[in-house]
Amino acid sequence: MTTLTVNNDLEAQTLEWIATQQQVMQQDLWTLAEINSGSYNVAGVNKVADTLAQWSKKLDCELEFIDMPPQDVVDDLGQLNQKPLGRALRLFKRPQAPTQVFLCAHMDTVFPIDHPFQKITYLEDDVINGPGVADLKGGIVVMFKALEAFERSPLQDQLGWEILFNPDEEIGSPSSSKLFPAIAKRHHLGLIYEPSFADGNLAGARKGSGNFSVVTRGKAAHAGREHHLGRNAIRAMADFTRALDDLNGQQQGVTINPGFVQGGGAVNIVPDTCTMRFNIRIESSDQQAWCEAQINTILADINSRDSLTIELHGGFGRQPKQLSPANQQLCELVQSCGKSLGLSLEFLPTGGCCDGNNLAAAGLPNIDTLGVQGGKIHSQDEYMHLSSLTTRSQLSALILLRLAQADDLAWLQRDGMHRTSMEQAKC
Ligand SMILES: [Zn+2]
Incomplete structure (x- = not known):
């Protein structure tokens, strides 16, 4: 000993x-x-x-x-x-x-x-x-x-x-x-x-950490007969996810990880729902505020689209x-x-x-x-x-x-x- x-x-x-x-x-x-x-x-x-x-x-x-x-x-x-x-x-x-x-x-x-x-x-x-x-x-x-x-x-x-x-x-x-x-x-x-x-x-x-879930909702429609009437929730989520992931590298110490996605069903139906989860790591409370502001901007863009909505749940549980x-x-x-x-x-x-x-x-x-x-x-x-x-x-x-x-x-x-x-x- x-x-x-x-x-x-x-x-x-x-x-x-x-x-x-x-x-x-x-x-x-x-x-x-x-x-x-x-x-x-x-x-x-x-x-x-x-x-x-x-x-x-x-x-x-x-x-x-x-x-x-x-x-x-x-x-x-x-x-x-x-x-x-x-x-x-x-x-x-x-x-x-x-x-x-x-x-x-x-x-x-x-x-x-x-x-x-x-x-x-x-x-x-x-x-x-x-x-x-x-x-x-x-x-x-x-x-x-x-x-x-x-x-x-x-x-x-x-x-x-x-x-x-x-x-x-x-x-x-x-x-x-x-x-x-x-x-x-x-x-x-x-x-x-x-x-x-x-x-x-x-x-x-x-580091601090936040876990979030985000849900897009659009409108279902037959993919062949009435595609023009549908509003594709997966496409909206793809746009959100891409814009979110593009925030990586903009602030030293901030990392954003889209980690789960699920949506849609049969491929002949325009999907009306999509769910995605992501995690963010930060080094300071300023970075938390920066992330929240950026995310709000992206959300507002998706929400401004015709018959499409996006909602965010979760938050920074660890400072x-x-x-x-x-x-x-x-x-x-x-x-x-x-x-x-x-x-x-x-x-x-x-x-x-x-x-x-x-x-x-x-x-x-x-x-x-x-x-x-x-x-x-x-x-x-x-x-x-x-x-x-x-x-x-x-x-x-x-x-x-x-x-x-x-x-x-x-x-x-x-x-x-x-x-x-x-x-x-x-x-
Ligand atoms: Zn433990």
Whole structure:
């Protein structure tokens, strides 16, 4: 094992205790990862929540299940539907303590209920392949163990915490992200348990992202006898898509990806409906405004055509995450904890998004890749390093211990933070 350079006996004892927990963590990971819990598998996601509620007894904390409103979805035929989501689970302890830490992890995976990838297999002694083992069930195990270790320490009274296990991150947190502004107000910082990069480094700045659906409607007509009476919804969508895609390359850092299209039916009928979905990535809120203005211009052009309409659904669910000075300091704290464990951690920018974007947008400095070390997430080749269960739990435990021991956390005091007793009462 790497030589530790910790500050005191308490830190050393805590890290040693975590090192004895590797087998227990592996069992917990198997339990969680083999629960089939794609975002729209409500029963599966709720089963994860029930399992975590059981585990929470070890932390001797308060518990609350939160019903999530359904997600509005435009289906492939252009109809607006509502899809039910699982419940969120909130755990919290000592909301009156001087330092307040928010922890977040999602319970859903990208693998639908009927996906064949539902079991864990070994790739090497230390490497397993399985659904959500890295993203993010390994991170849940890490978070629990770090808190369990912290709760064994005599520093408890210095630090209170709140966990949100959300059911909908993999579809952009459409419902749970509405909880973040209130959460951000009652905490000093956020710790999120997405996996680190495959090389062990952590994510710093993140691009923002928007998901959109667009539907064109025209007029059906017989393709031979009355073609002139038809209004072709596919042609209108083609024009929209081309104009949209032409926006690529006009602003540094903005990418637009038309990713799905469906419309029409029999080829002897002028098609009256077409649906298309696209994703946009941006680096700043100015770029969001620029994209919205450009898209509105293209929409207005299509809508001005005779008997053709186009409607847009969706929006920028993830704001860009730019590292504030407080967030930079938090990164430095995490780096110094990593150094004590023999880990040299770098923060790298990424085009990917997660709840760290939404928390940063709500003003909460956060580190969002404190989960396990793994890779090829969102694919059947997803893998993680089992030994990172121990090292990453030690990293998080050390972060909590150092926050609790810190003399001065003034750098984390934020304008937006106001934890009045009223708010404490209803949190
Ligand atoms: Zn994830």
